[in-house]
Amino acid sequence: MRNKTLLILSALLSLSMQAQEKAPFVDSIRKEAMRPEIYFLAGDAMQGRLTDTPTNFIAEEYIKARFEAIGIRPAGGGNSYFQNFTLMTSALGEGNTLEVKAPGGAVLHLQSGQDYYPHFNSASGHAAGQVVLVGFGLTVPDLSYDDYQGKNLDGAVALVLNDEPGERDPNSPFDGLVRSEASSPLRKALMAQDRGASAVLFVRDVHNHPEPGNFDTEAQRYWPARPPRIPRYTLGMWADKIRIPAAEISPALAEIMIRSTGKSLMDLSRSAETASGMGPVSLGAVEVSINSNVRRQMVSERNVVGMVEGADPKLKEESVIICSHHDHNGADGQYVYNGADDAISGTAATFAIAEAYMQAARAGQRPRRSIVFASWEAEERGLLGAWQYAEDPFLPRDKIVAVLNLDMIGRNEEVPEGMEMRFRGLEAQSAESNRNAVNILGTVRCPDLQTEARRANEGIGLDLRFRYDNNISNLMRRSDHWPFIQLGVPGVWVLTGLHPDYHTIYDRPERINYVKLEKITRMIHQMSWNLAQQNARPKLLPRRQ
Numbered sequence: 237m238r239n240k241t242l243l244i245l246s247a248l249l250s251l252s253m254q255a256q257e258k259a260p261f262v263d264s265i266r267k268e269a270m271r272p273e274i275y276f277l278a279g280d281a282m283q284g285r286l287t288d289t290p291t292n293f294i295a296e297e298y299i300k301a302r303f304e305a306i307g308i309r310p311a312g313g314g315n316s317y318f319q320n321f322t323l324m325t326s327a328l329g330e331g332n333t334l335e336v337k338a339p340g341g342a343v344l345h346l347q348s349g350q351d352y353y354p355h356f357n358s359a360s361g362h363a364a365g366q367v368v369l370v371g372f373g374l375t376v377p378d379l380s381y382d383d384y385q386g387k388n389l390d391g392a393v394a395l396v397l398n399d400e401p402g403e404r405d406p407n408s409p410f411d412g413l414v415r416s417e418a419s420s421p422l423r424k425a426l427m428a429q430d431r432g433a434s435a436v437l438f439v440r441d442v443h444n445h446p447e448p449g450n451f452d453t454e455a456q457r458y459w460p461a462r463p464p465r466i467p468r469y470t471l472g473m474w475a476d477k478i479r480i481p482a483a484e485i486s487p488a489l490a491e492i493m494i495r496s497t498g499k500s501l502m503d504l505s506r507s508a509e510t511a512s513g514m515g516p517v518s519l520g521a522v523e524v525s526i527n528s529n530v531r532r533q534m535v536s537e538r539n540v541v542g543m544v545e546g547a548d549p550k551l552k553e554e555s556v557i558i559c560s561h562h563d564h565n566g567a568d569g570q571y572v573y574n575g576a577d578d579a580i581s582g583t584a585a586t587f588a589i590a591e592a593y594m595q596a597a598r599a600g601q602r603p604r605r606s607i608v609f610a611s612w613e614a615e616e617r618g619l620l621g622a623w624q625y626a627e628d629p630f631l632p633r634d635k636i637v638a639v640l641n642l643d644m645i646g647r648n649e650e651v652p653e654g655m656e657m658r659f660r661g662l663e664a665q666s667a668e669s670n671r672n673a674v675n676i677l678g679t680v681r682c683p684d685l686q687t688e689a690r691r692a693n694e695g696i697g698l699d700l701r702f703r704y705d706n707n708i709s710n711l712m713r714r715s716d717h718w719p720f721i722q723l724g725v726p727g728v729w730v731l732t733g734l735h736p737d738y739h740t741i742y743d744r745p746e747r748i749n750y751v752k753l754e755k756i757t758r759m760i761h762q763m764s765w766n767l768a769q770q771n772a773r774p775k776l777l778p779r780r781q
Contacts, residue, residue: 258695258762259592259596259761259762259764259765259766260592260595260596260599260601260765261592261593261595261596261599262592262758262761262762262765263758264591264592264595265588265589265591265592265754265757265758265761266588266754267750267751267753267754269587269588269591270584270585270587270588270750270753270754270757271584271745271748271750273302273580273583273584273587274576274580274581274584274646274745274748275745276298277295277298277562277580277583277584278574278575278576278580278743278744278745279574279745280572280574282294282295282574283566283567283572284564284565284566284567284572284573284574284575285562285563285564285566285575286466286563286564286565286566286567287323287469287535287537287563287613287614287616287617288323288467288535288537289566292562292563292613295562295563296318296538296540296562296611296613299317299540299562299583299611300317300318300540302587303317303540303542303590303609304317306542306587306590306591306594307594307597307598308542308543308544308590308593308594308609309542309543309544309545310541310542310543311541311542311543311608311609311610311630311631312539312540312541312630313630317540317541317542318538318539318540318541319538319539319540319541319624319625319630320536320537320538321471321472321473321536321537321538321539321621321624321628322471322472322473322534322535322536322537323469323470323471323472323534323535323536323537323614323617323620324469324470324471324472324474324475324532324533324534324535325467325468325469325470325532325533325535326356326357326468326475326530326531326532326533327463327530327531327533328348328353328354328459328529328530328531329360329529329530329531330529331527331529332348332354332527332528332529333345333346333348333525333526333527334346334348334351334352334483334485334524334525334526334527335524335525335526336489336492336493336522336523336524337521337522337523337524337525338492338493338495338522339495339496339520339521339522344489344492346485346489348455349452349455349456349459350451350452350455350486351451351485351486351488351489352437352455352483352484352485352486352489353455353458353459353483353484354459354481354482354483354528354529354530355421355425355438355482355483355484355530356458356468356470356530357421357422357425357470357474357475357478357482358425358478358480358481358482358483358528358530359478359479359480359481359482359528359530360481360528360529360530360531360532361479361480361481361527361528362481362525362526362527362528363393363434363435363480363481363524363525363526363528364393364434364523364524364525364526365391365392365393365434365435365523365524366392366393366518366519366521366522366523366524367392367393367394367395367437367493367519367522367523367524368389368392368393368394368395368516368517368518368519369395369494369497369504369514369516369517369519370383370384370389370394370395370396370428370431370514370515370516370517371383371396371397371507371508371510371513371514371515371517372396372397372398372399372400372401372419372424372441372508372514373394373396373397373424373427373428373436374400374418374419374424374427374513375418375427375430375431375513376410376416376418378778378779379409379410379779380512381409381511381512381513382512382513383508383513383514383515383516384427384431384513384515384516385513385514385515385516387431387515387516388431388432389428389431389432389433389434389516390432391432391433391434392432392433392434393433393434393435393436393437393524393526394428394431394433394435394436394437395436395437395439395490395493395494395519396424396428396436396437396438396439397438397439397440397441397505397508398419398421398438398439398440398441398445399415399419399441399444399445400415400416400418400419401508401509401510402509403415403419403444404444404708406706407780409779409780410779411706411712411713411779412705412706413661413706413707413708414705414706414707414710414712414713415710415713417713417718417722421438421482422470422474422478424436424438425478425480425482426477426478428480429477429478429479429480433480434480435480435481435482435483435524435526435528436480436481436482436483437482437483437484437485437524438482438483438484438485439484439485439486439487439489439490439501440487441505441508442487442501442502442505443502443505443506443508443509444505446502449487451486451487451488454484455484458484465566465568466565466566466617468617469535469614469617469618469620470618470620471620471623471624472534473624473627473628475532481526481527481528482528483526483528487501493519493522494519496519496520496521496522497517497519497520504517537613537614537620537621538613539610539611539612539613539621539624539625540562540610540611541608541609541610541611541625541630542590542608542609542610543555543606543607543608543609544590544593544594544597544602544603544606544607544609545602545606546602546603546604546605546606546607546768547602547603547604548604548605551604551605551768552604552605552606553606553631553632553635554605554606554635554636554637554773555605555606555607555608555631555635555636555637556603556605556606556607556608556636556637556638556639556640556764556767556768557608557609557610557636557638557639557640557720558586558589558590558607558608558609558610558640558642558760558764559582559586559608559609559610559611559612559622559639559640559641559642559716560579560580560581560582560583560585560586560610560611560612560641560642560643560716561579561582561583561611561612561613561614561615561616561621561622561643561716562579562580562583562611562612562613563575563612563613563614563615563616563617563621564578564579564616565616565739571741572741573739573740573741573743574741574743574744574745575743576646576743576744576745576747576748577644577645577646577647577732577735577737577738577743577747577748578643578644578738578739578743579615579642579643579644580745581642581644581645581646581647581748581753582641582642582643582644582645583611584753585642585645585753585756585757585760586609586610586611586642588757588761589609589757589760589761589764590607590609592761593607593761603765603768603769604768604769605637605767605768605769606631606768607764607768608631610625612625612716615643615715615716619715619716619718619719621716622716622717622718622719622720623719625719626719626720626722626723626725627719627723633723633724633725634724636720636725637726637767637768637773637774638682638685638688638725638726638727638728638767638773638774639716639717639720639725639726639727639728640727640728640730640760640763640764641715641716641717641727641728641729641730642730642756642760643715643716643729643730643731644731644732644733644734644738645674645730645731645732645753645756645757646732646748646749646750646752646753647667647732647733647735647737647747647748647749648667648668648670648671648673648732648733648735648749648752649665649667649670649673649675649732649733649734649735650665650666650667650670650733650734650735650736651663651664651665651733651734652664652736658734658738658739659709659734660708660709661707661708661709661710662704662707662709662734667735670699670732670733671752672697672698672699672752673698673699673700673701673732673733674698674699674700674701674730674731674732674756674759675701675702675703675704675729675730675731675732675733676689676700676701676702676728676729676730676731677702677703677704677705677711677712677715677717677728677729677731678705678712678717678721678726678727678728678729679702679705679728680705680706680777681705681721681726681776681777681779682726682727682728682774682775682776682777683777684726684774684775685726685727685728685774686702688763688766688767688774689728689759689763691763691766692759692760692762692763692766693759696755696758696759696762697755698755698756698759711729711731711734712729715729715731716729717729721776724776725776726773726774726775726776730756730760732749732752732756
């Protein structure tokens with residue numbers, strides 16, 4: 237019996253040793269190599285790397301040069317390290333008008349900036365038609381949810397509530413407390429257009445947001461008289477798809493438009509809270525005529541992408557993506573938003589991991605699967621570079637095994653007492669309490685990646701915390717793993733956490749915790765190696781229904 241027990245223990249020890257096998261050259265990842273990368277890319281001379289600025293262009297050229305020097309091969313278009321794409325920004329033009337024919341025949345001539353305002357993504361043009369309320373205006377097949385109930389609007393104007401049902405319910409099937417992708421105005425406008433709407437009007441969901449608001453002030457914030465320092469952007473390929481006018485109307489105007497139903501906006505907002513969708517509600521003889529003039533301007537941008545090709549004849553067609561973003565919030569006069577942690581810490585880690593893979597390749601130890609290294613553009617503007625690649629990848633999306641997103645991995649999470657709005661939903665905590673901690677978001681949709689993270693951490697000893705996946709902070713959707721998860725690819729965000737220097741001029745290279753950054757980078761290298769070597773792939777779970 238004793239011999240049998242020893243054999244079992246020996247077998248278990250052997251399996252454990254296999255599980256603990258180090259990724260080749262993981263020990264070559266050193267803080268001393270990452271420090272100068274961060275000091276250069278997040279130095280004052282780089283002026284905060286704002287999208288569509290010369291220093292952002294320089295950052296992209298530097299990242300390309302580093303990939304080239306490391307020896308990873310180009311993974312962009314045309315044997316290039318760059319994925320070129322287009323961003324769109326817009327300005328409010330002249331001649332925006334809205335007329336509403338109310339019950340009884342009265343015609344209301346509404347004032348832009350007082351009673352309504354065009355949306356940033358709106359197409360320019362004219363539309364007219366009867367108004368149909370379609371609840372939250374959502375069609376989500378994987379949740380068996382459809383506010384249109386399969387009906388076509390045949391040229392009617394869709395009246396849509398903002399946000400989504402159950403937005404304060406942690407058990408909401410959409411994404412719990414996290415605002416779902418489907419609830420964005422752009423996605424809703426496309427849904428309305430697909431259902432035959434000639435235009436879409438949005439209004440505040442007064443059931444979930446009953447607080448009185450000053451619509452004039454809201455309109456002025458949306459289209460300020462003086463252009464903001466940082467322009468608002470969307471993807472050019474998204475903007476091209478929107479062909480109908482889209483505008484926001486005041487709750488007071490909506491009350492007039494729905495009068496014929498005999499219900500208030502509050503009543504109808506409550507009615508829209510359903511498990512499967514509200515269905516179209518006719519507003520009788522109410523008609524709308526809208527002229528929209530939103531001037532679009534296109535801007536060229538680019539991601540930087542390289543790869544190490546896998547060694548397995550079949551598995552090399554699959555890839556693990558290791559990524560970060562290089563853009564930040566620029567400079568305001570003498571004040572530079574350096575963005576050292578957000579997210580040059582991740583860029584430096586990406587370089588270090590790529591170096592380790594290439595040293596292994598030169599030693600004859602290539603991974604079985606391919607490893608893609610990416611630096612996304614315009615993360616701060618809405619994850620736009622990651623969205624571009626997720627929707628238009630150079631390697632097939634169904635061949636992406638996992639996305640490991642490294643964004644803000646160089647500090648200790650610190651949430652002050654009293655919590656500013658940007659810390660909403662996070663418990664107060666000290667930097668000291670998080671000195672060895674790292675958060676990993678996204679495993680609620682892919683428990684396999686939680687298992688892989690724990691396995692990779694063996695022998696490294698970080699305090700892994702799997703939290704914030706379902707939190708009103710919306711952290712889950714605030715970095716570049718999110719687009720991939722939305723399109724069916726397992727992904728996680730590795731994040732040491734928010735801190736008071738986040739998005740301020742104090743997010744500087746000298747404040748990075750380089751010892752901790754080295755440990756996290758080694759853990760991610762090990763995790764990526766494990767994912768590249770094993771036969772199985774992590775599985776993305778469906779959302780709750």
